[in-house]
Amino acid sequence: ETGVTQTPRHLVMGMTNKKSLKCEQHLGHNAMYWYKQSAKKPLELMFVYSLEERVENNSVPSRFSPECPNSSHLFLHLHTLQPEDSALYLCASSPEGTMGNTIYFGEGSWLTVV
Amino acid sequence: GESVGLHLPTLSVQEGDNSIINCAYSNSASDYFIWYKQESGKGPQFIIDIRSNMDKRQGQRVTVLLNKTVKHLSLQIAATQPGDSAVYFCAENMGGNTGNQFYFGTGTSLTVIP
Numbered sequence: 001e002t003g004v005t006q007t008p009r010h011l012v013m014g015m016t017n018k019k020s021l022k023c024e025q026h027l028g029h030n031a032m033y034w035y036k037q038s039a040k041k042p043l044e045l046m047f048v049y050s051l052e053e054r055v056e057n058n059s060v061p062s063r064f065s066p067e068c069p070n071s072s073h074l075f076l077h078l079h080t081l082q083p084e085d086s087a088l089y090l091c092a093s094s095p096e097g098t099m100g101n102t103i104y105f106g107e108g109s110w111l112t113v114v
Numbered sequence: 115g116e117s118v119g120l121h122l123p124t125l126s127v128q129e130g131d132n133s134i135i136n137c138a139y140s141n142s143a144s145d146y147f148i149w150y151k152q153e154s155g156k157g158p159q160f161i162i163d164i165r166s167n168m169d170k171r172q173g174q175r176v177t178v179l180l181n182k183t184v185k186h187l188s189l190q191i192a193a194t195q196p197g198d199s200a201v202y203f204c205a206e207n208m209g210g211n212t213g214n215q216f217y218f219g220t221g222t223s224l225t226v227i228p
Contacts, residue, residue, distance in 0.1 A: 002157065002159070004157075006157075040220060041220060042217070042218040042219055042220050043203070043216075045215070045216070048215075056215070090157055090158070102148060102163055103148075103216060104160060105150075105157040105159070106157050107156050107157045108156070108157045
């Protein structure tokens with residue numbers, strides 16, 4: 001139990017589908033993140049939310065749309081994805097959105113786009 | 115942006131031996147480092163961290179060494195056990211005011227031979 005819960009753990013979707021990934025953290029943290037993990041590549045930061053405000057968007061395609069309704073919940077809305085978007089999507093949280101704070105990851109959502 | 119590299123992509127050790135996993139970082143401004151362990155099918159798990167004002171930190175069976183002169187980080191695992199088999203990531207943090215920005219390496223795969 002990491003304190004960061006992601007659902008679903010596995011998702012298969014077609015390129016025309018719309019789906020969402022959900023993340024919930026039980027650690028009382030103020031910052032939440034979405035990372036993408038592809039095979040043999042470093043973790044790629046997608047989005048950062050600090051106190052529910054988006055502070056970082058690393059040029060992620062618009063087919064990925066984040067939502068942070070409160071400091072405990074984070075969503076990643078997916079639409080018209082491409083096969084190359086198949087990856088492990090990791091949610092993480094940290095005590096606050098400033099430097100030098102440990103980030104804690106969830107178990108990830110495995111996404112396959114067919 | 116800066117990237118974190120690992121010297122060896124794979125490492126095999128005998129059970130009971132000590133393991134050393136290395137990491138090179140390129141940004142001298144990085145001041146906080148974390149080692150993560152990722153088991154198959156799971157998210158990255160925090161192992162140990164170190165700040166740049168230290169050169170060594172010990173945990174339970176693990177030690178992290180930081181050499182700022184050559185921008186090198188290492189993770190030492192004592193008496194390696196089969197449960198230590200996983201991919202290990204080094205992450206560096208350069209600070210900043212726009213979220214908790216970490217950069218990750220691709221990881222080193224550790225295999226413990228019984």
